Amino acid sequence: MPSSQPLLQMERIVKRFPGVKALAEARLSVGRGEVHALVGENGAGKSTLIKILTGVYQRDSGSITLDGRPVAFLSPQQAQAGGVSTIYQEVNLVPLRSVAENIFLGREPRRYGILLDRRRMQHESAALLAGMGLQIDVTLPLGAYPIAVQQMVAVARAISTRSQLVVMDEPTSSLDEREVARLFEVIRRLKADGVSVIFVSHRFDELYTICDRVTIMRDGHTIDERPMAQLSRLELVSKMLGRELGALQRAHTTGFAAAERDAAELLVEGRSLRRGRALRDVSLSVRAGEIVGLGGLLGSGRTETARVLFGADKPEGGELLLDGKPARLRNPRAAVRVGIGFCSEDRKAEGIIPQLSVRENLTLAALPGLARLGVVSRERQQALVDRFIKRLGIRTTGPEQQIRELSGGNQQKVLLARWLCLNPRLLILDEPTRGIDVGARAEIQRLIDELAAAGLGVLMISSELEELTEGCDRVVVLRDGRSVAELPRAQLNEAALVAAIANAGRPPEEDANATP
C-alpha cells in the first residue's frame, strides 16, 4: 500500500446477475499517478467491476471511495463529472462529428450562452492534442482517422474533463506496435500529471512495460494485488488460472479417458500463420484420430487460429496444408466441403439459430446432403435428427422444440451433432464446455474422446487446464499470437502447461529484462 491515501478504493464489492454471482468479494485500490493493471480470465469479473466503478451497473453491496469521498455513480456521465473517464476498445465517440466537437461533446464552450464557440473549441482541442504529440486537423470528422488516433482523442477528452482516473479497457487490442508506443507515451504523461490509470489488457509485455501495480481477479474475487515488478509471469499466470505453483496434479476430473490413441495421417497443418496483430506466427498440425489442444490465455490468438483453419478469416501470411498439400479455404463453406467442422465459443452469437427448431439447427450444415434437386427429404432429415438426439442424449421435448429453450449443454450437443452428422474428418472445438453444467460437460468430453478413437481429428481450444492435460494427445501453446510450445503427452501436466502459457519460448532479449 502506498503511504498516502489511495485515489480509488473499492472494497467488498458484490454484484449478482440473475443466476450468477458476477462479483463475490472484489476489491481494487489505485494510488495517485499510478498505472494499475487489472487482469483475469474470461468471467473473472474485471469488466463488471469496471462497469460498477463507471456507473454502468449498480453494486449490490460494498463501498467505493474516490479521493477520500464515498461515491456511487448512477451513470457514465455522472462518473465522468466525478473525475472518472473510460476509454473502451471500440471508441464510443461520434464518428461523424469533428474531432473538436467530440472532445467537447456535452460541454461545449459557448458565447452569449447560446452560440457555440467553435473557434475556441478548435483552438483548445488542437492544443490539447498537440500536448499529446498529435498534430491533426481537429475540424475533420473523427471517423476519418484511424482507431489509434480516435483513441488518442478519447484520451484527450478524458484529460480535458480533468479526470483523476482514466479507465482503459483493452485499449491496445486494435492498435499496431507504433500506435501502442504512442499510447504508452500518453499514459506516461498522464502519470506525470498525477492522473491514475486502470489498464486492462491480456498482453503481458504491455502490462510489464507500463503498469506499476496489478490486481488479479478470478471467479468474481480479487485474488492478489502487488507491485508489478514483484510478480513473475509464471506467478501471474498461475494466479489467473487458479493453480498455485507446485500444487499437486489434481485427480481425474474430466470425462476424458486419457487412453493412448494411434494418430494416423496428417489432416491439417498450419505453418507460420499470420493475420493482423492477433495472429503473428502460429504453426500446428492435427492428425486423424488425435485430440490436439490449443492452450493459452485470453487474447493469445486461439480463436483467431481456429477461424483461419476453418476459412472464416483469411490468413495474411503463412501456409495452410490439407492432407499435406497447400490449400486455400475461401470461406467456411469450402472448409465444410473438405470435411472440417467448427463449433464457435460463442454459442449464442455464432452457433444457434434461436428461432429455429432443434431439427433445423441440427441439420443446417447437412441440408445439401439431405436434399435432392434442392428439396429437403423430410424423412431422411427426421431419421438423422432422431438418431443424433438418441446418440448424444440430447434432452429436448422433441425435434420441433425451439433450440433457444434448451439448456446450454444440450444446445452444445445439437451444435456438435450439426457437424457429426456430416462425418467430418476434422472438428475444431472452441471452448466446447464453456458455460455448461458438470454433467453435460463430462458427457461432451466422453463424446469427444470416443470420436477421436473412431478416427476423427480434433483441435480443441480450452481455458480449462484439466481439459487440456487429460483430454489431449498434444497441446500447442499460444502466447501473444505465436505458437510458443508444443507439449507431447509424456510432458503434459498442469505445471508444465502453466509454465508454457506464462513464459515459454520468449526471445532471449526479452528474458534479459523480465523478472526472474
Added chain:
Amino acid sequence: MLPRDGAASTKSRFATGAGLAALGRRYGALAALALLLLYNLLFTRNFLSTQTLYVNLTQVATIVIVAVGMTLVVATGGIDLSVGSLMAIAGALAPLIFLSQAPALSNPAIAIPLAFVLPVLVTAALGLFNGVLVTSYRIQPIIATLVLYIAGRGIAQVMTNGYLQSFKNPAFQSIGLGRPLGIPVQVILMLIVVAVAAWAVRSTVFGRYVLAVGGNEAAARLAGAPVSSVKRSVYVISGALAGIAGLIVIAINSASDANLVGQNMELDAIAAVAVGGTPLTGGRALVIGTLVGALIIQLIRFTLISNGVPYAAAQIINAAIILGAVYIQRP
C-alpha cells in the same frame, strides 16, 4: 404447418407449448380477416357475389405477388423499397416491345412472349443489383434499395419519354384480363406464387437457408450456408415478382403510365408482410400470413370505400387497423 404423417403428429403434441404462441400470433391476422368478412356479409350489399369476390381478388393479386417476394427479403433481415419502381420499369418496357415497329418484333409470336419474359428478366437483374449492393458492398438494405426506388421510376420515364403508352393487345392483356375457367389469370398466378413460396420456405434447402441467414447470419455462415448468394437470390426473386406484378397492372389498365404503375406498392407489400406476422427483424417467413395480411388490407379498403367513406379518411382508418393488427401480433 400441419403434420403430414403419424410420426410427426406424435411429435407435434410435445411442441404445442412452444407452438401455441406462434399459432396465437397467426390466428390474430386470421381473426381480423374473419371479422372483416363477417362485417361485410352483414352490412355491405351484394358482398356475397362472384363479382365482388373477383374485384377484390384481382385488386389484391398484385399486392400479394409483390409481398411474397418482400416476405423472403424480410426473412433474411432485409427490405426491398424498389418493388414499386421495378413494376414501373416492367410496365414501361413491355409495351415498347409489343408496340415496336422493328421488323424483328412485327411477328406477334415473337413479340408477345418477349413482352412477358424480357421485362421480368430486367427487373430480376435489377433485383440482383440490389442484392449485390447489400452483399458485396455491405450497404444497408433500406438504403441499397432506395437507390432503385428513386432511380427506377426515372428510368421508366426516360424509356417512355414520359408519355403515357395506351394500347389494345388482347394477347398480352390476357395476363390481366384473361379468365380461364372463369378465374382471373392474375388470381391463378397469385395462388401459384403463394403456394410455391410457402412450399419452398418449408421444404427446400434454399428456404431453410433464408431463415437461417435471417435468424443468425454469423452462425449460418459458420455452418457453411452460402449467405451472400442466398441474400442475392431473395432480391432477385423480389425483383422478378415485382416485374410480373407490373405487367399485370398495365394489362388491366390497357395503358402504362411510368408515373403511376406500382406507386406506393412497397408500402402495401411491407404492410401485408407485417400484418401477416413475419417479423421485420428476419428469421421467419410466413408466406400464408402475408396472403392473409394482403387480404386484410384489401378488405379494409374495399369495406370503407363501399360504405361511402372518402378515400382520404379510409387511408387513416386503414393505417390504424394495420397498427392494431401488428400490435396484437407483436412477439
